[in-house]
Amino acid sequence: MTDTAEHVRQAHALLADGRTVEIRPARPEDRLGVEGLYARMSPESLRWRFPASGPGPGRQAARRVCGPARPGCLALLALYDGRVVGVAEYEGGRAGEAGENGENGGSATPVAGGAPVTTAEVALAVADDFRHHGVGTLLLEHLVHAARAEGVTAFTAGALAGNHAVLRVFADLGLRTTRRLDGGEVRCEILLDPDEHYLASVDERGRTADAASLRPLLRPRSIAVVGAGRAEGSVGRAVLRNLHRAGFTGRLLAVNPHASVVERTPCYPSVAVLPKAPELAVLTVPAHAVPETARQCGKSGVRALVVLTSGLDAEQGAALLATCRHYGMRLVGPNCLGIANTEDGIRLDATFAAHRPLPGSAGVAVQSGGVGIALLGGLARLGIGVSSFVSLGDKYDVSGNDLLQWWEGDGRTDLALLHLESFGNPRAFSRTARRVARHMPVLTVDAGRSAAGRRAAASHTAAAATPTMTRRALFTQAGVIATRSIGELLDAAALLHSQPLPTGSRVAVVSNAGGAGVLAADACVEAGLTVPELPAALAAELGVALPAGAAAGNPVDTTAAVGGTELAACLDRLARRSDIDAVLVVLVPTATVRATGDDPVRALLRTAGDHPAKTFAAVLPDQGERVRLLPTGHPDGSALPVYADPQDAARALARAVERTRWLGRPSGTVPEIDGLTGTAHAAARDAARALVAGFLAEHPGGGWLDPRHCARLLDLYGVLRLPQIWAGNEDAAVAAAAALSAAGGPEGPDGSEGPDGRVALKAHWPGLVHKSDQGAVVLDLAGEHRVRAAWRELTARLGDVMTGAVVQPMARRGTELVAGVVQDEVFGPLVLFGLGGTATDVLADHAARLAPLTDRDVRDLLTAPRCAPLLFGHRGGPPADLDGLEQTLLRLSTMACDLPELAEAEINPLLARPDGVTAVDARVRLLPRRAHDPHLRRLR
The missing domain is CATH 3.30.470.20 (ATP-grasp fold, B domain)
Structure with missing residues (x-):
């Protein structure tokens, strides 16, 4: 019955429980599969589905669904492991039967001559053992998408009043739905006009399904490392070693046809003979063996794959992804470093990194293994650590969008760090990131900025709209903090992890060296922050608290003689001010202070801890690390971000201010x-x-x-x-100029200027874009003589290429x-x-x-x-x-x-x-x- 099927793409999608189904138009060869769907339904389900049908209703429905194409009709199937588990159809020409185990539609607007319908009857059926897993809702979402593309504006449906299942499916879809009772039947009209409520409903269903599908990946109860070699340098052996060192809490197996034990792990000759299918398989086999190994995993019941292998060609990659889709396995990689989850109840380190990830609260997803190693090391040095880590590699399946949704609900992550070189679905990523960024900072490295030099299109707009500009627009709208390097990302992460967000951009700079304070103030201004002059009364207070010779402006120069007690008094006064949003302290080591034992650094840490609502950052130019987190000693366990360079500190503060502004704006x-x-x-x-x-x-x-x-x-x-008039020849151009001059005026609504009615003549030919560059424009033409002269000038210069001209008032x-x-x-x-x-x-x-x-x-x-x-x-x-x-x-x-x-x-x-x-x-x-x-x- 599918007339519009050629416009509907086959797709795989996730059910609420994380399983994968295939969604595609019905075909003639699906008839037995659809009959089987109805044959396996319980009598009660069939009664809801076909309340007024005679014998063999399933066979009749299957003939219609898989029969010849008819205008204004479409049927979609949901298949799991090749079996039909759901059918959704709409008809513009006749009323349908009744719906999903009652799910079913109502009246329709007839279609004449194949013209697009505006209203169509919808019907739905789902296998008994797949009810309440989101099959019907998923099919309806895809049916709505296809129907809207064909001009359908509303679905009508009917269900028996007691068929609460189908009525709930329609009501929960998120589209505007009206109901009326007609005898024992409830008639529904569903307007196919997706609004924000519908998109939010789809987002929530997607988040739930996504998180369920990732559980076997990030919280597996059992793992098999396939290709675990005996050689010391083997990647598979390194993964096994890391899993043991991390203390993985589940069952651990290995596959190696030439060994019985590797790294204290029992080995089996193939996936097919494992005593029980693991939830997660880590593949380190050669590229040519990956597709078949993945097939064995899927056939055995494996739920997720991490493919570390690199070098897959296009055919091997396509076979790998097709296998994962067929068997419903989520896939990380190929060509990746692996994954980790530091949860106490999991303790998963399925990577071949040299060092174990430090447990913590940062979620990390990277496409580059090298970037991943750098981020893991940096987060460990800062003491932030990671909640979970995923090296996406070539990103065939699991993406940054998936990980954001996982971190959103894992209960452990409060900081999301991403390194993404490409986007599969940027607008879906934008919606997810925008939602997640409301609850935690989302940071990324803006990779691939050199692409800004590529100019493929002809217009100014297309030339200006570089990949860099496009990514930045995405990040800005979604509230993602984009940095230029891994170092800058760690700088920002350190401050966002340890300090409250500043309420604004006003920074007080305090330094015990005048020159260093000036550099810090310059860095703040260059980063987009403000360094306001301090009020006279506050400056007087600081002058009393600080040593003689101190300058209490902004920056505040405390002099090298400042001790900890004096510095603390100064910082305390600044921290209490509502007109100061952040305090940046620059301290250089001095022998004078060391001799007194009144350490300004300890005073700084103590004061920062005493003011947990104020944003503090510090610069210690003599420290070896670019950035580190020093404990304040406060009982709440707070820490202070300390930088070696004031520019790094200023940029980190600016990004915190950027986040404050984004959170403070309506969406x-x-x-x-x-x-x-x-x-x-x-x-x-x-x-x-x-x-x-x-x-x-x-x-x-x-x-x-x-x-x-x-x-x-x-x-x-x-x-x-x-206004403009097209002219195909000289006389037409003269007539157009006269008409525009007569209609115009100095204040005319058409925008023309001057009592003389001057016009512009703009030549045209197919493919012309930049008229000025081609000398195709003549301006300020007044009177017939000037217009004729301009036309002749253009035709003489451009020749037969010119097909006409546009005449406009100046x-x-x-x-x-x-x-x-x-x-x-x-x-x-x-x-x-x-x-x-x-x-x-x-x-x-x-x-x-x-x-x-x-x-x-x-x-x-x-x-x-x-x-x-x-x-x-x-x-x-x-x-x-x-x-x-x-x-x-x-x-x-x-x-x-x-x-x-x-x-x-x-x-x-x-x-x-x-x-x-x-x-x-x-x-x-x-x-x-x-x-x-x-x-x-x-x-x-």
Whole structure:
């Protein structure tokens, strides 16, 4: 019955208990499997499913589900180990039967001639032994996704009033559902309009399923090391040794056909002959043996794999992942260092690292084994330690997103550290990170910044939207603290782990050496912190407390003669101030203080411990370590982060301030847009999709829209633009200029300027992007003679390549900006904003955020570029139309989200004035792409 199946991808997804099922459209060859599903149902289940059917209802349903394709119909199957365990279907042309062990649908809008339906009847059935594991809900999520892509706006369903199971499935889905009682049947209507509540419901189901699937990986009750060699340098033997040293609490086995014992662990010749299938298998076999070994593991009942082996080719890698999906095994690696969990009840160290991870509270996930070793060592030196560690390697399956969800609920992790070189589903990562970052700091190393030099696309926007800018937009919106190196990450982790967050950016710098204090103050300002002048009364108090010759400004120079008692009095006064958010203390060793025994460092530690609500950091330039945590001696076990360089300390403080600001801001919502809501938005979207489809039908490989189509697209989404008329020849250009001159005026709503009605002539040909660079623009044309001369000049220079020209009135003066969108195939649409005009590439003053933009994102975009003061009333001038700028950015965001084929779009210049915002020039490039739903639950 599946007419739309060709648009629905096969996927694997997790059930609530962590098992993996395959979701795909039904095929004719599935008929026996679907019949078997119904044949195994209990009589009660069949009664709920087919309350009014005659004999053989299962066979009839199977014939329909797996029968010939029909317009407006789709059936999806859930399969576990090749067995059909669930069916979900919708029909636009006729009413269905009844549902999941009652799960079932209601009425429908008939389909005429294969046209997309708006309402469809939904039906659902789940095997008895898979009920209450989320099969029905998972199928419905995928069915909703497919139906929306085909234009279905609502599902209708019916179930007997006593069928609480199906009614609960519909109610808990998260979509707006209405019910009415019709005799003994409850009729439901489910609106297929995913909102934040629905996405949050999907997130929560995903988090629960993800955590359950990772339990055999991170809390296994038994482990087998497959490929444990006898040689001293064997990776498998190293893993076994580390598992023993860590004191793994579960059962430990090894597989080696040439040994009976390795590292005091009994060996077996193959996975197939193990006395009992382990929950976790660690594979260290050669690359060519990995696929078959993984198959043996899956067949034996292993629940999770860690593949340390490197060097798998594409065929071997594909076979490994296919095996894991078929048998429902979660996979870490290949080409990884291993995993660790320091829980007392687990004590798992399945790595071949030289040193055992120190137990602690930091969750660590890395793609590089070398980075992992460095982070483990650094966290151990700091005394922070790790709760769990996962070396993701080539990241075929388990990702940073999975680990964030694990740490969110493991009860031990309070700091998340990530090193990610790639993202499988960035927008899903963003939602997860945004949620987790509300409860714990999430830090990452922004790896691969050198990619900023790659410029593959033609427009200014696409050239500016580098991978670095895209990642930073993701991190900024999600509240992830991005550092430039492992050292900086550890610097920030030390402060965030040991100190309260500062309430603001005001820092008091205290030093016993004037020069060192100045360097620290400079470092703070360069990091974006403020070093305010201290109030006169406070400065007077400090002057009394400090030795003679002290300077009680900010920085505070205590002189080299300061002792511990005097320093403590100074710091105590600063710590009590509400107008000081953090205190940075720089102490250099002096022989004078050593002789008195009144140690300033001990006083600093003691004072920091006495003020647990104030943020303290210290710099000891003579220490060997870049950063360390010194205990304050306070009964609460607090510690003080101490750095060797004031720049490291200042950057760490700045990142703590950044986190404070992020936590203090509302998360933001996607606002409604004037004139672009409800049916108006639907009409604009449908018209835009028709425009796109028409263009791609003529240009299957994609390309740049001509000016007329660009203008039409902007008009559909309500983006205000300068009037334009297309001219195919000289006479048409003259007529267009006359028409625009007659319609314009100095204060005309169309943005034209001057009583002489001057116009611009802009040549066009397919593929033209940068008109100014090509000499394709002639400005300030007044009168027929000037227009004709300009046309002839352009045609003489450009020849037959020129297909026509756009005639526009000259725009009034304003701040020239650029606003655009780039559709990244991995990250989705990115909205870019900044200084425009011909210098946009040279000055590179841009900011970016991932779409859909929230109200918070839009404000960030307006304030982030260096040119922002020009928009807010620079030097007493009037501010630009900020509401108009916000509307323009939101409309571009909506357009990009509606049209996955929109590869890039740019408005440059976008003129901003106090009385309005006008798009002067626009370009749009389309590519044949299909929408990707980042929120649909599926494994990679």
